[in-house]
Amino acid sequence: MNSLSLLRSSSRVLLGSFRNAGAESIIAPQVVSRRHKGYYKSSVEGPAEQYTEVEKSYVEWKFVEKLLPPKLVPETPSDPGVVYPSGWKTPNPEEYSKLPYYIRRTKNGMLPVYYRSFNRGMFQTTRVRYVEGNVWILEKELGQYLKKNFPKQPIITHANEVGRYVQVRGDHEPMIKQWLLDKGF
């Protein structure tokens, strides 16, 4: 602390002498602006009366722990088909267990339906990922459902069994999500 303050004072003197170099006869009071704004400009430590004593305590650590984010995403609630106040709905095995395909929620409990536009918005695709079971039946049913809702649009679907996804051209993300939610996924 001492060395730092010494440095500061010396630089102040230098600055003042440089300013007054041209006019030696004029005795002007050296006004040094003190701006305790930045980290390096501010004084390191105040007077001792300003501070209290430090005591180590681990009792309140549990309240800090509440604020720390968990390392793992907690498991999603397992009550089937419950709609939470946020609008989030849990999957319902009773509804989807009869279907030949299954779409697993992501670790965050969301449906793995992803919209993507590429080539500056030239192409738009919606992809349903993590499909288990029969991809081809899902592709067919999804195409029929979209065709019923958009009879004038060409619905072009594509299924990849190795990549476990079904892809539709166009922006159909909310529609597909609702359709999957209605099926219980």
Added chain:
Amino acid sequence: MFTLITFSKFGNACMCTSKFIKSLSTTTNKLSELELNLTERNVSNEVAVMERGPLPIITGRQLPFVPDRRLVRQAWVDNLDTIEEKKLGLVDLHPDIFGAFPRIDILHDNIRWQKLYRYINWKHLPNRMERQGGGRKPWPQKGLGKARHGSIRSPIWYHGGKAHGPRGPETNFYMLPFYQRVMGLTTTLSMKFAQDDLKIVDTLDIPTDDPSYLQDLAAKRHWGVSVLYIDDSDLMPKNIALATDSVGHHNLMPVYGLNCHSMLKHETLVLTLAAVNKIEDKLLYWLHTNDPLTPAKKYTGQHTQGMQ
């Protein structure tokens, strides 16, 4: 060194599986062996008597994050201390690690990456500036009736420089995205398990350091020629370390060295219970972490910026 995924920062994260089979970790045996080694250096073929707790060793585990519509996989726990196979118990395996969908495209990406990142293309041919000589004009421009030439190292000359030759050495290093590496491990483990090429043993303690013991054991149990033994730490038991030392197709590996290429190279993969525990802990941690982007950013960008 990039084949492994380093988990050391978050090692032994708050998974609840570890407490169930922690007592089976072989580290204590290894340490006691080391101490013995310091006092008496008797490397002989004495058959030691192995001690084991009451059977079955393990009957069930609490697995976190088991998804709906997925069966918990089960595998026999075998022994290594006799050539004949003994079933010591059953162990539950997580369906996301040992029963994952085989993404063979991701597996191919992993294998290709493991071959490429260490491959340096040394092909190099000198251009006209790098060949010796050629600074002098071979003959005057005019008056000889010959073609105009300025250098004997021009690319059209015999023994001239190469115009657009390979400019080696070139690196092929790149980093596969983190979660493709994770998926590569789960895919390979699942495929090995589905093809019955994944064996689980209690420990890697064998009674002798004779290399023929492991070969007889592998032949008796139809494990094929090459076997990869994986333990939780890199401090291996003495006997198996000596037994595999002179045999090229029986290899030891710690969990942090687990990679797709080695698993495919060996016909059989042998995991200890402690290794199973550690692999599951770490892979499940990355599959369910709250902070998925930190490892994803780890190697991308900073390594590739200078090369492009």
